[in-house]
Amino acid sequence: MSTEIELGPLVRRWGLPVKQLPSATAGIDELKPFVASILKEALPFIDTAAPKSPSPGAKKLWKSKGTKSDPDSAAKVDVLERAISCKELQAIASKHGIKAKIEEETWAVRLSAHEDAAKKGTASWDEFEHSFRLEHAKTEMAFTPNVIAANEAQRWDCTGIEVEEAGQSWDRFSLVVEEMRHKVGRPILKDRTFPVLQLSCAAKEGTGASEFVIVSIPVPDFATSDKANLSKEKDALIAFYVSIERIRKLSDGKIEWLLGTASDAAGVLPLWIQDKALVGIVWKDVPLFLGWIAKERAKTGAKTSVPADAPPADSDAKEGTEQAPQATTGVPTEPTTTVSDSAAVAETAHEANPEATDAETSKTAEEPKSEVAAEGAEGNTKA
Template structure:
């Protein structure tokens, strides 16, 4: 089998301009081809990192970066990397009439398999489904220390959409725009705001194994939308992440949790530094979530998570500040201490470069100014199936 997986224009770090989102009153005739286009692109790409077909050689596209462990997770977490060159991206852009700046796109992947049980060190299928497919934003807000504000800015009614893709029938679609604000190194580094279009769907019950996917695509100029909240705050520094998450039941009964992401936190931090940091922290979502849900079970006595309501938007009247590059790598505000596989407690300084999130670990470029409209300009692509 060929290792070639065709790259598309939609599930890219450069994102989609707000004007290419479905209209607020979009019906099935507009929404179905839109979500189908995203699935056509996302599914083969993420499947190449952990192929369902054992004879497939597409995994050669990904480079192993080792395996990690933590006391909060009974399962180890494998880390993989794929670098998509600027030349490859230029080819995609030229084919689809996209004009934007091109940097290589570094994707970090984490892969883990968990016992299907509501107990310490793991989670049940129902907990995964409830936490990530049904309550994604609230769950992320609950267990990710660096998420300080969240807002579901827009939602489309996807009732009745069913799509045949990658040999499976998909339904239970959800399509929203989520805005999230992250602290990445106060007081030296400014908070980042990430507006993303988020698609989720699941394999139709009774047609195959249990599986669902979540695809997040940047909408860098979402501040121009009348639906925007966090994105249009005067101190907002807009950043980018694209991610694909696949959670499914394996034949041995375990729950496989696969996530791939590429990102750009903008600001003063060089992209190459943040790409390196991304590989070092993307796996930490796993013990963060499993540690949080274990405590949540004890607190609520429930067999599925009880996520809190999203926090209110950050203060839009916050004082405008200019971000300065840190003089030394450890001279930044940091996240929590994490115990890594060698048993050494390491202060999580990498959070200042790429804070941990479930589907959105950030990286950065050298330009300080927010890039909303400028980044989206000329990136219009055809989303018809």
């Protein structure tokens, strides 16, 4: 695969405005080209961080930030970083008529390979797939103590969609808007709410190695939608993360877990401080997930199933379903930890500026949530 990957306008931190989302009644003719355009951007981009085929030039795009380890994970975690310059982003914005605040977009990546086994320090393929492809939101609620509310605001029917992209057939599509609210340092720092368009799909069975991907894109003005719930709450700041997650079976039988994300916790925190903090914590969700699922496995004595009501990590798990929680709330009692894309962004708000004052957060509440939200990113396209 060539390392000369053209960056696109969709899988960006500036996100997609509500008016660029598919219509509420969209059918396969509208949804298929939309999801295909997202995959066309996301798959080649994340592949440069961990190429499926030899591509020496790809690694030049990413800077190693070291390898991390933790007792809860038998596998070590590599951390990488790539900065998309203002010049590159401005070129994308100009080409596609996007009106957005242009700031350098720093991506933090974590990469790990795990034994396919339902035992301490790792997880089985079924556990990975159930937790992240089928039950992504509930999983995050279940083992992220600082997630205090989650809401599946909108879902589209993707039945029958099949897409060819990156030399692979993809099906089992899911397309939803998820809202999540995190506490990040009460009472000093305001809660953050993350509205994202989340696409997931899997490699078609029988066409190659098992693989699935999840792409999350901010919807900065989702509060204007009649589908919004948590995004309309006035006592939280809208924050943003874009991410691409790829989980696949390797030829040696191990499970590769790759995630890349760029974010903005909003408020008064400078992005360069946030980016530094994010690179330092993005790896933590690997041992935290594996530690959590080991405990759930011990409770049930069987394959873990995420609770239907997705309680916080300090609550007992219940029998799972495949429907995301609707405006579920809880009051976690454990210390705040990072275990997901949005949780990592939220934690940067506290780690990057632990001495923020009430006056500072009050000031941000009076300001526009972001320039992207104010302008609606009017020129965003689906192509």
